[in-house]
Amino acid sequence: MVVEKVMKRDGRIVPFDKDRIRWAIQRAMLEKGVRDEKLLNRVVRRVVRRINELYDGRIPHIENIQDIVELELMRVGLFDVAKAYILYRKKKAEIREEKKKILNKDRLDDIDKRFSINALRVLASRYLQRDEKGKIAESPRELFERVAVLSVIPDVLHDPSVFSKEGGFDHRPVYDFKAEDYEGKLSIGRFRLNRYHIERLVSLYNELASEGKMKVPLEEILRMIENGAFDCYEDEIEEYFRLMTEQVFMPNTPALINSGRPLGMLSACFVVPIEDDMESIMKAAHDVAMIQKAGGGTGLNFSKLRPEGDLVGTTTGAASGPVSFMHLIDAVSDVIKQGGVRRGANMGILEVWHPDIEKFIHAKERNTGTNVLSNFNISVGLWGDFWEALKEGKRYPLINPRTGEKVKEVDPKSLFEELAYMAWSKADPGVVFFDVINRRNVLAEAKGGPIRATNPCGEEPLYEYESCNLASINLAKFVKYDEEGKPYFDWDEYAHVIQKVAKYLDNAIDVNKFPLPEIDHNTKLTRRIGVGMMGLADALFKLGIPYNSEEGFAFMRKAAEYLTFYAYKYSVEAAKKRGTFPLYEKSRYKDGELPVEGFYHRETWNLSWDELVEEIKRYGVRNGMVTTCPPTGSVSMIADTSSGIEPIFALVYKKSVTVGEFYYVDPVFEAELKKRGLWSDEILKKISDNYGSVQGLEEIPEDMQRIFVTSMDVHWLDHILAQANIQLWLTDSASKTINMPNDATVEDVKAAYLLAYKLGCKGITVYRDGSLSVQVYSVEGEKKKRVPAKPSDYAMKKLKAVVEAEPWLEKFINVEAILSGTNGKRKLTFSVSPLTVPKPVHEHPHHAEKPDIPEEKIKELLGVVYCPVCYERDGELVELKMESGCATCPRCGWSKCVIS
Structure with missing residues (x-):
């Protein structure tokens, strides 16, 4: 009789599946470079026949089946493959034991088995409920x-x-x-x-x-x-x-933590107003505390506050200025643990016309004993008049918000240079382009003015007391393979899932337990949702498309276009059944306008936008805004995929678990190495020692070096193009880091700002490698120099086109110097003291000596350079990496941004 059932290790009886046997044998064969389909099929037939002979319709245990596989591999002479299979079995057993320890369980169920050790560790450390003794009380x-x-x-x-x-x-x-x-x-x-x-x-x-x-x-x-x-x-x-x-999609962190639990707050992103009076300032501090206690992150625009030294009418004293009140909010965040999980996160914005703008730009400059606003990301809000002044070379007026009068004029070029220098030196501030954000803002009339603030990582521009809940779809899950094994992207399934996720987020508004009544009211006026994506890098790996290529950018545009089109499709259907968002009739939607730049560039369309707009005009929409691209630090770890829209951080790096050290390898890259017979401990060590990159390694074929790129293998020009191409089709914004090498210059940063602005980005966060950590420790010994990233042909073409279209940009963008890698490297932009100039370092953090930091400095550094969660839990100083515009822990997924 034929065996039809098999007993799993947890005692469950499941259908016998010979394809699982085939997959396991094929994996072992590929690991040893054996690529013989006929031989594979022969071994599988022998294994199935032997199982049927021995068990004759009875139910074998999974361990018995694996014993038979080992025996049959040896009987056909595949001794190396049998050894690989045995080692794989042993590794799987070790992984099972590690998972049991993480989850504090004696037996794993089928859901536990789906997630990697890394994913389960993140779930256990931050998401699963615990009892009063701190033990995990939820699977x-x-x-x-x-x-x-x-x-x-x-x-x-x-x-x-x-x-x-x-x-x-x-x-x-x-x-x-x-x-x-x-x-x-x-x-x-x-x-x-x-x-x-x-x-x-x-x-x-x-x-x-x-x-x-x-x-x-x-x-x-x-x-x-x-x-x-x-x-x-x-x-x-x-x-x-x-x-x-x-692992097809994941909601934002607060929803995973709070759904069906006492706090009940599902949103990640909030904006709190702050007016120029003490009552409003203290109300803002209270509101921030309530939001962050429930697990959200807050954005505040401090531009309404009078400048430092200005008159205080009630006391005839002098005002302390916006930056001093940022320290107040920072102190509030420092003592709040969001939902008992982590410290609060804020975005602090000051608009460029404010008299305290220079002090704000330097607010996070590290000097001994200075509070560096560790719970804040900060951004300068830029408007069109600043760019016009920069273009014309005219002095730019700074305005007192209390009186509306000009206080002084500054040289916009010097201010721009100062802004770029601080971003180069400290990775803060970022910049927000408010004129771009409001260019297609269909809610401006309905809300009585433009948007002037964002959430902590900048991907959600929001009105006062508005919130947004987000979820990210894993693009890598939609890469399928045809009968010949060629990859393709399943656009139809992707469209279906987008609509399901849009519905999930729309429903979340209805069952959300908002922390303040003002937020409940204002959120439901617009019913803003944020369908996003992650796993972009892994999807491109599977498809064999380089991230930094014209084909890669075309895929990004199409993925973002589908995201917004089908999110709107759901929203129209929901409007038919449940009604439009309350402010719909006051919005520009009814006039056929969309808050999507790509809609106004017909040549980029892949979908029938004309028909969609007619549906919107006829039925309305349920949600005022529908798409964004948030950071997904720990959320993507749970999904076992690459983070957000970023390239991967490293293809290979060392990790430590209780069973010992091992190399973490990107799963798609691992499969390709094995497929080509290149897998070995030696090559993994070589890649790990090469900053997790395959660039310049002669053992790795050229086509693999072209496709499998890391964040530092991608030139900053291509990073900007990735953000711009995705931004084209989003209703809101995208959180992304523009990675630059350690030897990048202030001139590069200035060029990046202008290019991002001209290409339609809504903001930009530049991170020069080492600018977070280099002031904390030095690296000893000689290390291999990183292979420098080069801009793609497409990026070169775009750069030249932007500058040719507006020749005034040549004053700030030296095309030839950027393309040759010499931009700004023959002159000093600033004369600065040794205390503020970072020492150039090319080493990767994974190859650094353990930093020797005085104990009294630890607290100051947590959340700035090192992960506070890993330090508080395990006493480990785990260095943060910059990803999706936020400092993120590569070990536990902690991020300064509460979404991820």
Whole structure:
């Protein structure tokens, strides 16, 4: 008889699948350079035949099957392959034991097995619930179930049997309801609702009932749930659960932590207003504390505050200025742990016309004993009049916001140079292009003016007291293979998932427990969502497309275009069934405008935008904005994919776990090495010692060097082009780091700012390699010099085209010097003291000696150079890397940005 079932290690009985045997044997064969399809098929047939002979319809254990595989490999003479298979088995056993330790479990389930050790470590350290003694009290399965259940509650309350879009019903809200009385009694199919799910269900019911949109009383809805009337939504919960556990998409961090839990706050991004009076300033400090306590990050524009030294009317004293009040907010953030998980994060913005702009630019300059605003990212807000002054060489007026009068005029060229120098030296401030942000802002009239602030990492421009919840789709999951093994991208499945994720985020607004009533009100006026993407680098690796190539940029544009088009598709359908966002009629959507630059460049279209706009004009949209590209530090670690829209940080690097040291290798790169018979410990060490890069290694074929590029292998020009091409099709912005080598110059930074602006980016964060860490320690010994990145042919062409179109840019952009790598290297831009000039270093942090830092300096450095989570938990100083515009821990995924 044929064997049809097999027993897993956890005792489960599952269908016998010979394809899994085939995959395991093929993996071992490829590792030893054996690429023989006929031989592979022969071995698989022998293994299956032997299993059927020995077990004759009975159920074998998985270990028995693996023993048979080893024996049959040796019987056909594949002794090296058998050895590789045995070692792989041993490694898998070690991995299982490591996972059990991480999760504090005796037995792994099928969901635990899907995630890597790295992913489980991140889940365990920050996401899984713990008991009062600090022990893990939740499995990954339970986490994703509570997230999925909460996401479908709005579907139940918007079901046509109980909901009316037009309203007119008079069922009253219920405010004395005790959710705990119903805990364990309500379920949707197999999924049970906990008390916090029920609490959010009742809250949404009350909101809809107060609008007259509920056809039946709450008691009837609860009875219907008990009787299984809404079990049809079980499949919807199952799909969200599957999409998350198969790592196809992940919500932002607060949603993973807080869904179905007491805090209940799902959004990551907030903007808090701050006016020029003490009541408003202290209210802002309070609001920041409440938002960050719940797990969110805050953006504040300090430009309304009077400058330092200005008159204070009530006391006839002198004002302390915006920067001093930034220190107040920083102190608040320092003592708040977001949802018990991490310190708060802020974006501080000052607009370029403010009299304190120079002090602001230098606010994070490190001097001994100075608070460096470690809980802040800072950005200068630039408007079109500044660029005009720079172009014309005219002096630029600085305006007192209290009086509206000019205080003084400055040389815009000197201010621009000072800004670029500090970004070069300290990686702060960044810049935000407010004129670009507001160029296609369809909400300006509805909200009474332009947007003037962003969230901590800059990808979400927001109005005052507005928030946004985000989720990222893993592009690498949509790369499939045809019958000949050639890769292709499944655009149809991608379109389907985009709409599902848009719905997830729209639903999240309805069940979100906002930290302040002002935020609840303003968020629901626009119903802004942020569908984003991650895994771009891994998707390009799989497709065999270089990140820094014209083909790569075309793929990025198309991926972003699909993202926005199909997010809008969902939003139109939701508007039909549930209604538009409340400010729709006051927006420019009804006039056929979109907040998407690509819509105005018909030559770039891949989809039928004309038809979509007609649908929007006819039915409206549910969401005021729909797409963004956030940082995904720990979220992408959970998804086992590359972060956000960034190139990969390193293809190979050393990691330590309880079972010892091993090389972490990008999974796509690992598969390609094995496919080509190049896999060995020697080559892994060589790549690791080469800063995790394959550039310049003679053992690696040229085509692999071209495709498998890391963030520092990509020239900063190509980084900007990646951001610009993706930005073309987003409604909001993109969080990205423009990586520059250590020997980049201030002239390079200035050129980068101007190019990003002219190419349509909404902001830019430049990071020169080593500018975070070089002041903290020095590297001893001679190390191999990194192969310098060169701009792609496409980048060269674009650079020349931008400068030729506007010749005044030649004053700041030396095309030939940039292309030759000599830009600004023969002259000093500034005469600065040795205390502020970083020592040029080419070494990678992984090859540095352990820094010898006095204990009293540790606290100052945490969250600036080193990961505070790893230090607090394990006492380890793990150096942060710059990714998606934020300092991020490569070990645990902690980021200064709360989204990731």
